[in-house]
Amino acid sequence: MGKFDNHGLKAISPLGGHEPREDAFAGLLIREVTDRALASLAARQGRLEAVHSAAESFLGGALPEPVRWRAAGEFAAWWMGPDLWMVSAPHDSHELLAGELKQALGEAGSVVEQTDGWCCFGMEGARCFDVLERLCNANVRAGKAGDATRTSMEHLGVFLLCHEPGQRYSVIGPRSSAGSLHHALVSAAKSVI
Incomplete structure (x- = not known):
């Protein structure tokens, strides 16, 4: 074993944790995707x-x-x-x-x-439309599965991937702004739920 082996280093998520963060609301789950x-x-x-x-x-x-x-x-x-x-x-x-x-x-x-270079947050639940409409100008209600929309949320350029309209999305943004993007998602959820 070399001198640099087995230092017990563990990756840190974009939000700074050792485990992905999850925030649950009535009808919505926001989860940090790190895998x-x-x-x-x-x-x-x-x-x-x-x-x-x-x-x-x-x-x-x-x-x-x-x-x-x-x-x-x-x-x-x-x-x-x-x-x-x-x-x-x-x-x-x-x-x-x-x-x-x-x-x-x-x-x-x-x-x-x-x-x-990037962070990803998954959004699931019946309140996705309400939160996304508060955060971006993408026409999410007209969207369909497979849409990949470039939009902005809280002045951050992000990609919004639709998995299931109104129910499941991925929000992908710059890792350096993970905290700001997470705060925007959680704040919007708190304001509508």
């Missing part, structure tokens, strides 16, 4: 078709179209902008997701490790 690895994927100029083909083979499904997200097996991906996606997978089995994705894409795409 996903993230990597961004950008198609290089003139290589979009090759990226789509290689990504589909690696992910087991096609990359999502603009303003959409999709899951295939243990992978999920959402559209972030023209020729740009975020890919997600379970951290335990894909801790080195960016390297795996880069190997699959070769020179067709640029891949960047993103796991520690």
Whole structure:
């Protein structure tokens, strides 16, 4: 065993805890999601078709179209902008997701490790619409499963992924603003519930 092995280091969540935070309200659960690895994927100029083909083979499904997200097996991906996606997978089995994705894409795409750059909060329950309408200008009542909306909440740029309209969402924002985003979600919940 080397001198740097077994220091007992434990990862800290974006909110600074050793365990993900959960906040329960009548009809709503807000939970910090910490078990996903993230990597961004950008198609290089003139290589979009090759990226789509290689990504589909690696992910087991096609990359999502603009303003959409999709899951295939243990992978999920959402559209972030023209020729740009975020890919997600379970951290335990894909801790080195960016390297795996880069190997699959070769020179067709640029891949960047993103796991520690973002935070994610899951929202579940019948009061999702009420809270989201208070926080952002996305038309959540007209949304459908698979929507990936870029919006702002409390002056923070976030992605809002719809899993089940009115019932289940993911809110993904910058890790450096995790505390502010969490405060906004909890404050909005307290104000409407």
